[in-house]
Amino acid sequence: MADNNSLVGGEFSRRQINDKVIIVQLLVMIFLCINILLLITFLKKEGFYTTTRYILFAVMLLSDSLILIMSDILLILSLFQFTMHIWLCIIISFVVLLYFVVTPVTLTVMTLERYVAICMPLRHGELCTTRSTVNCILIIHCLSSVPCIVILSMYFASASHRIYKQYSVCSVEIFILYRWHDHVRSAVYQFYFLIMCISIVFSYVKIMKVAKAASGENKKSTWKGLRTVILHAFQLLLCLISLWCPFIEAAVLLINFKLFKDVRYFNYIMFSLAPRCLSPLIYGLRDEKFFHALKSYAFSGWYKSNI
Template sequence: MTNNSSLSGGDLVPRRITIQVIIVQVLVIIFLVINFTLIVTFFKNENFITTTRYILFALTLLSDSLILIMTDVLLLLSFFQITMQVWLCVIISVLVYPYYKITPVTLTAMTLERYVAVCMPLHHGELCSMRTTVHCILIIHGLSAIPCALILCTFFATASLSSYTEDRICSEEMFILYKWQDHVRSSVQQAFFFIMFIIIVFCYFKIMKAARAASGELKKLTNKGLRTVVLHGFQLMFCLTSLWCPLIETAVLQISFKLFIDVRYFNYIMFSLSPRCLSPLIYGVRDEQFCFALKHYILSGFHNRKIGFPDK
């Protein structure tokens, strides 16, 4: 989506492009306001900032918010045909692109946390301590940086020194100079998400097995964990589908440029913006404690720090 404007020509009515950009701005603002409200709710409560699943949830909110802001900025730069030198785009990419992967990797970590809570409750306190959570966050960032590092390494190995001072519209496609680089990128990303999807499926069946053997309150907990894992898998599928979007867009471009713009716009809304609102849906609405705290702070104007949670 970041280079839509650079591709647009006389086939596209400027007014139509303006309407599309305005729609994106409205959606981005709505999602950022929701995320900001949830982030403030997280930091206002001591119970949340010491619990692993809420810390990981806050991590997804922060990374999603950063991605929303940066993709929106790149979209506007592209819309107004503002270019930058390649070296500057490389720096931006190093800082931003790893956060594209942080959300799915964190979702996998959150799924493993639910697996430990349901299937290994006696070890949950030890395995999900604050120290372990900090190490987990570092591992998440390290794993998320792998695809970006591979893309940039192949670019550094093939790009000439003079290309770093060229003015271009900043986008990920700018680093793909040869077709084999695109194949490497797709292979790494799909292997990346395939491993995460296998982990989520494994946790789903383990929790489902525990749910069948449980009874009473434990059965209620396992069923809730099972639904959470399903939602994590659904959100991960959104991220996986976005990997196939460039292939679809390339094929559509051979048919019609106007159709290509429409498809790319749809893909951006559906597979880039939409997944960013699923995390608030999963924990901001479904989680009883977080939902209670959110309502409390909204009604009180975020002035009170301590609240009493309802019994589970």
């Protein structure tokens, strides 16, 4: 009787896991399709890839799409307990850790670009050229690689040589060998997000002052820029909360394993997937120029497919 109950429980658990995985696949597919459509729209109009804010938007879309794909692959591999060589896992984890930080850093740079456009309009054309934007993208990736290098350097310094010959289920957490590794990782991320938060608050305060002093069409444009900064701040907050998730999950694991799985699933949806779906909303749908181009290409593509 006990065996039958455990069998039924196991089948229910597997079905529940499969349902959750299916939901994740649907969400990832929806977000990827939206991102691809936005990227196609970006590439089709020359005015977009010569404008700083749209170039940074495209970088963020690519970063979000890569994170969605890689995290989804790791989720599926983890579900089926698929093991791989440690060196392959290191390469995958490097990409995941890098682009996990690229999105919030790009968000911060986009906020500063709005600050320059609204508070320093006469210098905007000089500072936000295509060449300076390309240099800015390189700087974004260099800054974003620092936490990843710190985490992997600690792992290389602490791990024994025989570990590199082993196979394991790939997860970023396997590179945290000691408690102090986790503390250092947390400190680096918290420092980064503190700087980002200060930048966004600074931009918000400065734009607010300009918004109060502006009038007419300029006032409308300024308040729209202010709302964009607020949305960036909310998106950055979700990314920040994702850094606290491992601590929350570790505490819940000590209480109940089933609750731990539910909390971890909720955290993945809310703080990994949700911030990645806000990017299309902020610039893809709220920006009138981009929205009209998107609508034009979407409808023309639909019309041609039905001829």
